[in-house]
Amino acid sequence: MSFTSLSLKGVTRRFGGKDALTDLSLTIDHGEFIALLGPSGCGKSTALNCLAGLLPLSGGSIWQDDRRLDTLPPERRGFGMVFQSYALFPHLTVRNNIAFGLRMRRVPRAEVRRRTDEAIRLVRLEEHAGKLPGQLSGGQQQRVAIARAVVLEPSLVLMDEPLSNLDAKLRLEMRTEIRRLHQSLGLTTVYVTHDQEEALSLADRLVVLRAGRVEQIGTPAELHDTPATAHVADFMGYRNLLPMKVSAPGTVEGSGLSLPTKSTLPAGSDVMVAVRPEDLVVAPGGVPVTVEVVEYQGREVAVEARTLAGVPVHLRTADRPAPGDQVTVAADPDRVLVFPA
Template sequence: MSGFSELRLDGVGRRFSGKDALADLDLTIRAGEFIALLGPSGCGKSTALNCLAGLLPLTSGSIWQDETRVDVLPPEKRGFGMVFQSYALFPHMSVRRNVAFGLQMRRLPKAEVARRTAEAIRLVQLDAHADKLPGQLSGGQQQRVAIARAVVLEPSLVLMDEPLSNLDAKLRLEMRTEIRRLHQSLGLTTVYVTHDQEEALSLADRLVVLRDGRVQQVGTPEDLHARPVNWHVADFMGFRNMLPLTAAQASGEDVVLEGEGLRLTGTAVGPLSAGADVVAAVRPEDVRVAAGEGANLIAATVEVVEYQGRELAVEVRTDRGRPLHVRTDQRLAPGDAVTLTVDPHRLLAYPLAPGEQVPAPLAAAEAVPS
């Protein structure tokens, strides 16, 4: 594969009809890294990928591969491989011909085309299906053909745009492992777009979280899982419990929060002063059913219980009507009165900007699993 040390995006932006879809994206990707661009629909992650691929021209900024500026090159001159959400296979061509197509367009010798095609098909474990048409394959097999077609070109960078979103849950898990295995075994540099935080955490070396076209946080999976930089990132990264409270006391990272009939001790993320409006964020798995004594106690009533194997996903409602999400191995039933507790180090307090509103919690029937 074409070697490079780093790929650098400097102030990359893209506007549509005068509105920023992507703004001031600065990112350096090291050779061999797996980078996930993560965020909700409309956050700019696919726009960033299409700018990298050359499918969209930049409105501002530049893209460099070491000392070579690549955003001025057409897509076919950049040497990048692309895996689409839709697979985009030729339905009338066999697996072998689909994989070989790009090599043939480059007019490589027939023997080299045959060798590289066979090697790519072997890597994705589709030797037995090489002469089948795409319509004869499962969704997971078709996605593996699309990956083989990308890597057979020996690209310096592989771009993947939500490649698993059309697969069922079991296949998604299998293909996640397959993609990571190929990334490691081939020494690929990969940029991967997804809206699935679990998928991003399991695959990526570093995550880039976007919101409204702007980078919110760049970090390792551990960084983003444990310490989101703001409440928008926390909300997206699975901190389903968001409480609008007030900082009654603040000393360094230690903060006492009050509101909605609660008095809780938490950990400030960023500077906080007494009297400030905050969003207190905590993951469902960090809310525990307590024995009724100690600190950070919350009285609540169980409303909805979902069986999830060894654990239950439980929605409760506090005395003031605030819904909270809990994961527990204790057997609970709707109507049970419970006392909950939260470790102060797991309850993160974020400053709320003037005029900023915390989204209202979803009703139980609309709740999205974390």
């Protein structure tokens, strides 16, 4: 069933009097890929399960255009779901796993065959159609789970951490595969993950949650470059989160560092400063730090150093410092984000 937009209006879910999700309001356009992002326990899977109809709402409503969904049982919402655990039937072949939902809906036999063949081709499992799940790799099983969801031609596909059981190389491959399927089928997708790199590479927009509340909604570029809070910055890879003070207009000091900034907060303000490791550069005339740990990462090394005040800082450099070396670091004021403490 096609739709123009899906709206969550003040969606709230409580468990035993405690809010697991508070006042989530979000409009998803048809064909959009939305990632719900945040650490364990932030409410992202709760939001997905509320959408799927697996959890009743404690407050708010869900609408698909002018059709109210939150009062409908899961099977009448017409959504496809891909679980972290794959949830395949072990005694059914790949083909029969994919066809199962169509048969339950009493789709004519010829149509079941056509749509199942198409889904198998889409996820590139033609050679494995007659195998049982136990004969497949984790990545292949995940493809079956995705094919089983999309074969129903759902108006919305819900994915709950679908790649978390795969190794790093497979995760990368499946990420590309999910994006390819999303684009080729024009699917509307809501995707839960705690992996910011995964979310940035897949989603059109990200919803960052913390303790059941929305911290920020935006495009990957907006969240990467201009996180709204120190929490979002932390989650988006700003590993240097340092308590400092605005010492003068355009300068922050503290934690053994002095850095330039474009912040307009008044002098004397207590602040939290966020800098990505790649934006803290080794440069002459900077602030001295002592190298403690060096990790080889190909063209660069990741360095953990300590300031003279004993505060750890993270940087990346093409140089090859050794533990115990003293280097001086600096940062571009555009790259030094400042949040009120």
